[in-house]
Amino acid sequence: MTAYQQLEARLRRLGVLDGVGQVLHWDRAVMMPPGGATSRADQLAELSLLQHEMITAPDMGDLLAAADQEGGALSDWQSANLREMRRLWHHATAVPGDLVSAMSHANSTCEMLWRTARERDDFAAVVPALEDVVNLVRQMAQAKADALGLSPYDALLDAYDPGMRRAEIDGIFSELRLFLPDLIGRVIDRQAAGPALLPVTGKTTVAAQRALGERIMTALGFDTDFGRLDVSHHPFSSGVPDDVRITTRYKADAFTESLMGVIHETGHALYERGLPADWRWQPVGVARGMTMHESQSLLMEMQACRSPAFVAFAAPIMRETFGGAGPSWETDNLLRLYHKVARSLIRVEADEVTYPAHILLRYDLESAMVAGDLRVADLPGAWRDGLHALLGVDVSDDKDGCMQDIHWYGGSFGYFPTYTLGAMAAAQLFHAASASDPGVMAGIGRGNFAPLLTWLRAHVHSKGSLLSTNELLASATGAPLGAAAFRAHVERRYLG
C-alpha cells in the first residue's frame, strides 16, 4: 500500500467512528433517560479519545509527509483528501489526549445540567460546569493557536469552517452592523403601515403539525427510508448520509415554528444525503463546514419555503391539515405570517431580518469569553446589555436569555458566526440557482423541488470538502462570500 492508501484506511476508521458519535449524540438528545448521562459521557469521552489516538498516532506525521512525496500520482479528490487529513492532524496533534478527554466529559456534564437548569431558569446551577467548559475551551484554543499560527478564536473557528478567519467575518459583520439596524427599522415600519396580520388559528395539534411536516419534508426530497424525524428540546440534524436524523419541537399554538424547523433540518439532511458516496467516511467526503451546512438549511427555510410561490402552493395544504378557513388562512395573510419581522428574545424563533443581530451578540460574547475578557458569572448581565444595544430588546430571564442555546453548554465556541455566514451563502446560492434555471422557482411554486435539488446536488452537495467554502461559493455563484446577496434579498422581499 502507498502511504496515501494507508492514510485512507486509517481515516476511514475515524470516519466510521464519527458516525457512531452521531448516534450517541442523537440518542442522548432524543431517547436517553436522565440516569444514562454519566454512562453516555463515558462513552463519548472514550470515542473522542479513540479518534484522537488514531489521528495522532506516532507515525501519522511520517505517513503524511510520505504521501506528499507521492503527490504527482494523486487525483484532485485524493489531493484534497490528503489536505483535509493534514488539517485534521494539525488540529488533533495540537491538543493533548487528556485535554480531549476532559473536554468531552465536561461538555457532556454541562449540557445535561443545562437541560434541567434551563427549565428552572437557574443559571447559577450551571455556572461551575460552564466555567469548566470555558476554561477547557480556552486551553484548547491556545494550544491550537500555538500549533496553527492562528489567534485562539480563529483556531476554534477553523474547526467549524476550515479556512474561515475572524478578519473575514469582521468584514461581513461590520457591513451588517452598518445596514442592519436601519433595515430592521424600515421593515418594521413598513409592516406596521401595511395590512395587519390576522391571527391564524386552527386545529394546529401536534399530530396535525407532524403530518404537515412529514408531507412537506417528503416534497422537499427527504426519504424516510434513509432518515427519521423526531422531537428534541432544540432542533438539530445528525446521523450519517444513509441514515439522517432530524428533530423538531412542537408547540400547539406555533405551527409555523415546527414546520419551518422541519424544513430547516431537511435542508441539512439533503446536504448529507447528497454527499459523494465514493468518498464515504473519508475527510473529503464530508460536508464543507458549518457555513455551507447552514446555507443549505437556510436556503430551504428562508429562501425557498418562505417565498410567495411556495407559500401559495402550501396554503391549501395548510388549510386542509389544520381545518383552516376564512381570510386569515388566505395566502396573503399566511405570507404576512411567514414574513413577520419583529425584535425578539429567541434566536431560533427569530425572522431572517433580525436573526443576524442575535448572532452578532453571541459572536461578541463568545469572543470575549475566549479572550478571557468576560467571566461566566457575568454572562447574564452582558447578554442583557448586548441584546438591548444590538436589537433594543429587554431580556426577561436567563431561560430565554443566555441559557436559550445549547452551544456553549455543549462546548461549541466559534460555531455561532456560521449561522449568519450561512444566511449570506444561502442568499448567494439561491440567487444563482434561480438565475441559472427558471425551473427552480417554477418548481417550488408547484411543490416540486427536483430542479432546485438537482442544482444543489451538482454545485454543492456532490463536492463534499473538495473546495474551501469560498472556492465552492465562487465556483457555484461567481463570487466569494459576502453580504450583498443577503441585503438584496431582504430589500426585495420586505421593502420591494
Add this chain to the structure above:
Amino acid sequence: MTAYQQLEARLRRLGVLDGVGQVLHWDRAVMMPPGGATSRADQLAELSLLQHEMITAPDMGDLLAAADQEGGALSDWQSANLREMRRLWHHATAVPGDLVSAMSHANSTCEMLWRTARERDDFAAVVPALEDVVNLVRQMAQAKADALGLSPYDALLDAYDPGMRRAEIDGIFSELRLFLPDLIGRVIDRQAAGPALLPVTGKTTVAAQRALGERIMTALGFDTDFGRLDVSHHPFSSGVPDDVRITTRYKADAFTESLMGVIHETGHALYERGLPADWRWQPVGVARGMTMHESQSLLMEMQACRSPAFVAFAAPIMRETFGGAGPSWETDNLLRLYHKVARSLIRVEADEVTYPAHILLRYDLESAMVAGDLRVADLPGAWRDGLHALLGVDVSDDKDGCMQDIHWYGGSFGYFPTYTLGAMAAAQLFHAASASDPGVMAGIGRGNFAPLLTWLRAHVHSKGSLLSTNELLASATGAPLGAAAFRAHVERRYLG
C-alpha cells in the same frame, strides 16, 4: 501502576465500548431506518475490531502474566476480575481480527435481510447470507476450540455462559427428554378435563397494553429515570446498568404476550440495574452469563408473575385497564389463561412446560450446523421433522418455523440452551428466595416486589461475575444447576 491496574484501565475502555455497542444494536432494532443498515454494519464492525485490538494488544499476555505474579496483593474481586480478563483474552486471541470483522459484517447483513425475508416467508432469500454466517461461526468455533482445548460447540457456549459445557447440558437435557413428553401430556390432559378457559376479550388496545405494562414494570422495580420501554420485532433487553433499554411487541388480541414480555425483559433489566456499581465497566462487574440472565427474566415472568398470588393481585388492575367484566375476567379464569399449556409453533409464545422442547430442537439443530452435519438449505426440513418428533407439532411455514428467531441470523450459536438452563436456575432461585423469606410470596400477592428484589440483589445481582454460574447457584440455593426444582415447580403448579 501495577500490571493489574494497567489491565483495569484497559478493560475499562473495552467495557465502555460494550455500552456503545448496546446503543448501536438497540437503535438498529428499534429506531434505524432501513437505509442505515450498511453504515450501521460498518460501525459495528469497527467497534468489534477496536475491542478486538484492545484485548489482543501484543503486551496483554505479558501484563496478564505479570498480574498473576502480583496475585497475593489482590482482593477476591480483583482476582475474579483478573480471571475474567484472562478468559476474554483467551477467547479473543484465538480469533484473527479479519475474521472478527467479517463476522460482524456478515451478522449485520444477514440480520437485516432476515427482517424482511421473514415477513415474506422467504427463506431462500436469506440462505446465502446465513451460509456466510454459519461458515464464519464454524471457523471461529474451530479457532477457539484449538486455543481453549474445548470442542467447537463448547467453545461457542463458553462465550455465553462461561464454564458451562455440553456434557453438563446433555445431562440436564437428557433428564428433560425423559420426563418432559410425559409431563406435557399429563398437564394437557389435566387441563382438558378441568374447567374450560373462557375467551378473555376486552378493550385490549395497544395503548391499554402499554399502560398496563408500564404500571406492572414499575411495581416490579423498573425505574424509567434509568431505562426505557420501546417496541421491536423481537423483544429484547439492552443498554447499560444506568440506562437499560427493554422492548416488547403488541398484538391487539394478545395482551398476555405483551405483558409477560415486559415482565420478562424487566427481569433482565433489574439484573443489570443491580450489578455492582463499584465494578462498572470491568469484566467482573457484568452479569454472570446468559443462563443467569435468563434466570432473572424467567424468575419474574414464570415463577413470580404467573403465580396464583400475583395473578390475584393483578386481576383487578387488568379488569380496570381493559374494561374487563364477567366470569372470563375472574382470577380463576385468568390463571387458566396464564397457565395454559399447549403444543405450539412459536418459542417466544410458548408456555413454560413446552418451552424446553423448543430449545431441545434448536440445540439439536445448531449442534448439527456447527458440526457441519446440517446444511443451511436443509434447515427448514430438519426443523419440520424435529418439531414434529419433539412436540408433535406440524410446521406450517418457515416464517413461523426456522425463521421465527433472530439468533442464528445475527450469528448467535450456542446461545439457545441458556434459555432452558435459565428456566432451571429460575426455579431453583425462586424456591430458595421464597423459602428463606416468607415476605417474598406475601409481597408478590400485594404487588410489592421489594422483598424478592432485596433477596435477588443480595444473592445474585450484586455478585456480578465474581462466581461461576454453578458457584453462584450453590451459594444462593445450596445446589448446582439441575432440573429437579423445575420439575417440582411444574408438577406443583400444573398437577398439584
